[in-house]
Amino acid sequence: MIATIAMRELRGMFLSPLAWAIFVVVQVILAFMFLSNIEQYLILQPQLLAIDNAPGVTELIVGRLFGSAAIVLLLVVPLLTMRLISEERRNRTLSLLFSAPISMTEIVLGKYLGALAFVGLLLALIALMPLSLFAVANLDVGILLSSLLGLGLLLAGFIAVGLFMSTLTQYPAVASVSTFGVLLLFWLLDWSGAGSSENGNVLAYLSSLRHYEPFLRGVFDSADAVYHVLFIATFLLLSIHRLDVDRRRG
Numbered sequence: 001m002i003a004t005i006a007m008r009e010l011r012g013m014f015l016s017p018l019a020w021a022i023f024v025v026v027q028v029i030l031a032f033m034f035l036s037n038i039e040q041y042l043i044l045q046p047q048l049l050a051i052d053n054a055p056g057v058t059e060l061i062v063g064r065l066f067g068s069a070a071i072v073l074l075l076v077v078p079l080l081t082m083r084l085i086s087e088e089r090r091n092r093t094l095s096l097l098f099s100a101p102i103s104m105t106e107i108v109l110g111k112y113l114g115a116l117a118f119v120g121l122l123l124a125l126i127a128l129m130p131l132s133l134f135a136v137a138n139l140d141v142g143i144l145l146s147s148l149l150g151l152g153l154l155l156a157g158f159i160a161v162g163l164f165m166s167t168l169t170q171y172p173a174v175a176s177v178s179t180f181g182v183l184l185l186f187w188l189l190d191w192s193g194a195g196s197s198e199n200g201n202v203l204a205y206l207s208s209l210r211h212y213e214p215f216l217r218g219v220f221d222s223a224d225a226v227y228h229v230l231f232i233a234t235f236l237l238l239s240i241h242r243l244d245v246d247r248r249r250g
Contacts, residue, residue, distance in 0.1 A: 001102050005110025006117065013080070013118045022076050027125060033068045034129045037061045058140040062130040063216045066147040069126055070154055070212060073119075074183050077155065080118065081162025082176035084111045085243070089170040094246070104243040108163065108236055115159045123152060143218035150215020153228035154208060158183055160235035167242040183208075 013019040041060050088094040097107055127148055133139055158179075165179040166172075190207035204210060208231070211224040 001106045002110045006113040009111055009114025010117050034065050037064045057137045058143045066151050077158040078162055078176040078179035082172040084163050085166040086169050086172045086175045098247045104240045108239045112163055119155050146215045146218045146220055150212050154212050157228055157231045160232045164235045164239045167239050
Protein backbone atom coordinates (compact mmCIF):
# COMPACT_ATOMS: atom_id res chain seq x y z
CA MET A 1 0.00 0.00 0.00
CA ILE A 2 2.92 2.31 0.74
CA ALA A 3 4.20 1.83 -2.82
CA THR A 4 0.75 2.59 -4.25
CA ILE A 5 0.49 5.86 -2.35
CA ALA A 6 4.08 6.77 -3.28
CA MET A 7 3.48 6.15 -6.99
CA ARG A 8 0.24 8.14 -6.87
CA GLU A 9 2.08 11.03 -5.24
CA LEU A 10 4.97 10.87 -7.70
CA ARG A 11 2.60 10.74 -10.65
CA GLY A 12 0.71 13.73 -9.26
CA MET A 13 3.93 15.74 -9.02
CA PHE A 14 4.84 15.02 -12.63
CA LEU A 15 1.37 16.21 -13.65
CA SER A 16 1.87 19.47 -11.77
CA PRO A 17 3.12 22.50 -13.76
CA LEU A 18 4.67 23.83 -10.55
CA ALA A 19 6.83 20.73 -10.16
CA TRP A 20 8.08 20.98 -13.74
CA ALA A 21 8.78 24.68 -13.31
CA ILE A 22 10.81 23.90 -10.18
CA PHE A 23 12.67 21.19 -12.06
CA VAL A 24 13.70 23.61 -14.80
CA VAL A 25 14.46 26.60 -12.59
CA VAL A 26 16.66 24.61 -10.20
CA GLN A 27 18.66 23.13 -13.07
CA VAL A 28 19.15 26.51 -14.75
CA ILE A 29 20.25 28.23 -11.55
CA LEU A 30 22.65 25.48 -10.52
CA ALA A 31 24.03 25.13 -14.05
CA PHE A 32 24.81 28.85 -14.02
CA MET A 33 26.54 28.51 -10.64
CA PHE A 34 28.44 25.44 -11.85
CA LEU A 35 29.76 27.25 -14.92
CA SER A 36 30.65 30.27 -12.80
CA ASN A 37 32.66 28.03 -10.44
CA ILE A 38 34.52 26.56 -13.42
CA GLU A 39 35.31 30.04 -14.74
CA GLN A 40 36.63 31.17 -11.34
CA TYR A 41 38.75 28.03 -11.04
CA LEU A 42 40.33 28.63 -14.47
CA ILE A 43 41.17 32.20 -13.44
CA LEU A 44 42.77 31.04 -10.18
CA GLN A 45 44.52 27.98 -11.61
CA PRO A 46 47.90 29.68 -12.28
CA GLN A 47 48.03 30.88 -8.68
CA LEU A 48 46.97 27.50 -7.31
CA LEU A 49 49.82 25.77 -9.12
CA ALA A 50 52.29 27.79 -7.03
CA ILE A 51 50.69 26.78 -3.72
CA ASP A 52 51.54 23.55 -1.91
CA ASN A 53 48.52 21.38 -1.10
CA ALA A 54 46.23 23.82 -2.86
CA PRO A 55 42.55 22.88 -3.12
CA GLY A 56 41.71 21.08 -6.33
CA VAL A 57 38.87 20.87 -8.79
CA THR A 58 36.65 18.86 -6.48
CA GLU A 59 36.88 21.27 -3.56
CA LEU A 60 36.59 24.48 -5.58
CA ILE A 61 33.94 23.42 -8.06
CA VAL A 62 32.04 20.38 -6.78
CA GLY A 63 32.01 21.43 -3.12
CA ARG A 64 30.72 24.89 -3.97
CA LEU A 65 28.08 23.43 -6.29
CA PHE A 66 26.63 21.19 -3.58
CA GLY A 67 26.82 24.01 -1.05
CA SER A 68 24.81 26.23 -3.40
CA ALA A 69 22.40 23.38 -4.19
CA ALA A 70 21.53 23.00 -0.51
CA ILE A 71 20.56 26.67 -0.23
CA VAL A 72 18.57 26.68 -3.47
CA LEU A 73 16.69 23.51 -2.49
CA LEU A 74 16.00 24.88 0.98
CA LEU A 75 13.92 27.48 -0.84
CA VAL A 76 12.38 25.03 -3.30
CA VAL A 77 11.50 21.91 -1.28
CA PRO A 78 8.73 23.70 0.70
CA LEU A 79 6.97 24.34 -2.63
CA LEU A 80 7.10 20.63 -3.44
CA THR A 81 5.88 19.40 -0.06
CA MET A 82 3.23 22.01 0.71
CA ARG A 83 0.41 20.01 -0.93
CA LEU A 84 1.25 16.55 0.43
CA ILE A 85 -1.40 16.52 3.17
CA SER A 86 -2.85 20.04 3.16
CA GLU A 87 -4.40 19.53 -0.28
CA GLU A 88 -6.04 16.30 0.89
CA ARG A 89 -7.42 18.21 3.86
CA ARG A 90 -8.59 21.14 1.72
CA ASN A 91 -10.30 18.84 -0.82
CA ARG A 92 -11.86 16.82 2.02
CA THR A 93 -10.31 13.61 0.71
CA LEU A 94 -8.29 13.04 3.88
CA SER A 95 -11.31 11.38 5.50
CA LEU A 96 -11.34 8.86 2.64
CA LEU A 97 -7.76 7.91 3.46
CA PHE A 98 -8.70 7.58 7.13
CA SER A 99 -11.58 5.24 6.27
CA ALA A 100 -9.40 3.05 4.03
CA PRO A 101 -7.86 -0.12 5.51
CA ILE A 102 -4.42 1.47 5.83
CA SER A 103 -2.52 2.81 8.79
CA MET A 104 -1.35 6.36 9.37
CA THR A 105 2.21 5.08 9.04
CA GLU A 106 1.50 3.79 5.53
CA ILE A 107 -0.06 7.10 4.52
CA VAL A 108 2.89 9.14 5.82
CA LEU A 109 5.54 6.85 4.38
CA GLY A 110 3.76 6.66 1.03
CA LYS A 111 3.52 10.45 0.76
CA TYR A 112 7.10 10.82 1.95
CA LEU A 113 8.60 8.28 -0.44
CA GLY A 114 6.70 9.79 -3.39
CA ALA A 115 8.16 13.23 -2.70
CA LEU A 116 11.56 11.69 -1.98
CA ALA A 117 11.56 9.93 -5.35
CA PHE A 118 10.85 13.20 -7.16
CA VAL A 119 13.62 15.03 -5.30
CA GLY A 120 15.90 12.03 -5.93
CA LEU A 121 15.48 12.56 -9.67
CA LEU A 122 16.34 16.21 -9.17
CA LEU A 123 19.46 15.20 -7.23
CA ALA A 124 20.48 12.79 -9.99
CA LEU A 125 20.35 15.59 -12.56
CA ILE A 126 22.43 17.82 -10.28
CA ALA A 127 25.00 15.01 -9.96
CA LEU A 128 25.44 14.94 -13.74
CA MET A 129 27.11 18.35 -13.60
CA PRO A 130 30.20 17.34 -11.58
CA LEU A 131 30.28 13.93 -13.28
CA SER A 132 30.80 15.73 -16.60
CA LEU A 133 34.15 16.98 -15.27
CA PHE A 134 35.59 13.46 -15.37
CA ALA A 135 36.13 14.01 -19.10
CA VAL A 136 38.63 16.81 -18.48
CA ALA A 137 39.87 16.48 -14.89
CA ASN A 138 40.62 14.03 -12.12
CA LEU A 139 38.04 14.37 -9.37
CA ASP A 140 38.29 13.14 -5.81
CA VAL A 141 35.67 10.38 -5.91
CA GLY A 142 35.51 10.23 -2.12
CA ILE A 143 34.55 13.90 -1.79
CA LEU A 144 32.06 13.61 -4.66
CA LEU A 145 30.29 10.59 -3.15
CA SER A 146 30.36 12.13 0.32
CA SER A 147 28.83 15.35 -1.00
CA LEU A 148 26.09 13.41 -2.79
CA LEU A 149 25.31 11.42 0.34
CA GLY A 150 25.25 14.54 2.49
CA LEU A 151 22.94 16.41 0.12
CA GLY A 152 20.67 13.38 -0.15
CA LEU A 153 20.33 13.11 3.63
CA LEU A 154 19.78 16.84 3.95
CA LEU A 155 17.01 16.85 1.34
CA ALA A 156 15.37 13.82 2.94
CA GLY A 157 15.19 15.86 6.14
CA PHE A 158 13.77 18.86 4.29
CA ILE A 159 10.98 16.68 2.89
CA ALA A 160 10.18 15.22 6.33
CA VAL A 161 9.79 18.73 7.75
CA GLY A 162 7.63 19.78 4.80
CA LEU A 163 5.39 16.75 5.21
CA PHE A 164 4.85 17.47 8.90
CA MET A 165 4.05 21.14 8.32
CA SER A 166 1.60 20.07 5.61
CA THR A 167 -0.29 17.98 8.18
CA LEU A 168 -0.95 21.06 10.30
CA THR A 169 -2.99 23.13 7.86
CA GLN A 170 -5.36 22.96 4.90
CA TYR A 171 -3.62 25.86 3.17
CA PRO A 172 -0.62 24.87 1.01
CA ALA A 173 0.80 28.41 1.08
CA VAL A 174 0.84 28.37 4.89
CA ALA A 175 2.51 24.96 4.84
CA SER A 176 5.15 26.23 2.43
CA VAL A 177 6.02 29.35 4.41
CA SER A 178 6.09 27.53 7.74
CA THR A 179 8.29 24.77 6.27
CA PHE A 180 10.74 27.36 5.00
CA GLY A 181 10.76 29.02 8.43
CA VAL A 182 11.54 25.76 10.23
CA LEU A 183 14.24 24.76 7.75
CA LEU A 184 15.84 28.19 7.92
CA LEU A 185 15.79 28.05 11.72
CA PHE A 186 17.61 24.71 11.79
CA TRP A 187 20.03 26.02 9.15
CA LEU A 188 20.92 29.12 11.18
CA LEU A 189 21.15 27.45 14.59
CA ASP A 190 24.87 27.08 13.99
CA TRP A 191 25.21 30.81 14.49
CA SER A 192 24.25 30.38 18.14
CA GLY A 193 27.51 28.50 18.67
CA ALA A 194 29.46 31.71 18.16
CA GLY A 195 29.10 32.39 21.88
CA SER A 196 30.67 30.36 24.63
CA SER A 197 27.50 29.47 26.52
CA GLU A 198 26.57 25.83 26.94
CA ASN A 199 23.04 26.46 25.65
CA GLY A 200 24.50 28.02 22.52
CA ASN A 201 26.64 24.97 21.89
CA VAL A 202 23.65 22.66 22.29
CA LEU A 203 21.58 24.69 19.85
CA ALA A 204 24.48 24.82 17.41
CA TYR A 205 24.73 21.04 17.53
CA LEU A 206 21.13 20.84 16.30
CA SER A 207 22.01 22.87 13.20
CA SER A 208 21.54 20.99 9.94
CA LEU A 209 24.33 23.09 8.40
CA ARG A 210 26.84 21.88 11.00
CA HIS A 211 26.07 18.26 10.08
CA TYR A 212 26.14 18.92 6.34
CA GLU A 213 29.40 20.80 5.87
CA PRO A 214 31.67 17.84 6.80
CA PHE A 215 30.21 15.83 3.90
CA LEU A 216 31.29 18.59 1.50
CA ARG A 217 34.87 18.18 2.73
CA GLY A 218 34.77 14.43 2.19
CA VAL A 219 34.57 13.71 5.91
CA PHE A 220 32.10 10.97 6.78
CA ASP A 221 31.26 10.99 10.47
CA SER A 222 28.69 8.48 11.67
CA ALA A 223 27.46 11.09 14.17
CA ASP A 224 26.49 13.39 11.31
CA ALA A 225 24.69 10.57 9.49
CA VAL A 226 22.84 9.58 12.68
CA TYR A 227 21.78 13.20 13.19
CA HIS A 228 20.14 13.29 9.76
CA VAL A 229 18.45 9.92 10.26
CA LEU A 230 17.06 10.99 13.65
CA PHE A 231 15.97 14.33 12.17
CA ILE A 232 14.02 12.52 9.44
CA ALA A 233 12.52 9.98 11.85
CA THR A 234 11.43 12.69 14.30
CA PHE A 235 9.38 14.64 11.78
CA LEU A 236 7.91 11.49 10.24
CA LEU A 237 6.78 10.34 13.67
CA LEU A 238 5.30 13.77 14.35
CA SER A 239 3.40 13.52 11.06
CA ILE A 240 2.04 10.09 11.96
CA HIS A 241 0.98 11.33 15.39
CA ARG A 242 -0.74 14.37 13.90
CA LEU A 243 -2.76 12.30 11.44
CA ASP A 244 -3.61 9.80 14.13
CA VAL A 245 -5.02 12.63 16.27
CA ASP A 246 -7.07 13.89 13.29
CA ARG A 247 -8.45 10.41 12.65
CA ARG A 248 -9.57 10.00 16.26
CA ARG A 249 -11.27 13.39 16.22
CA GLY A 250 -13.04 12.51 12.97
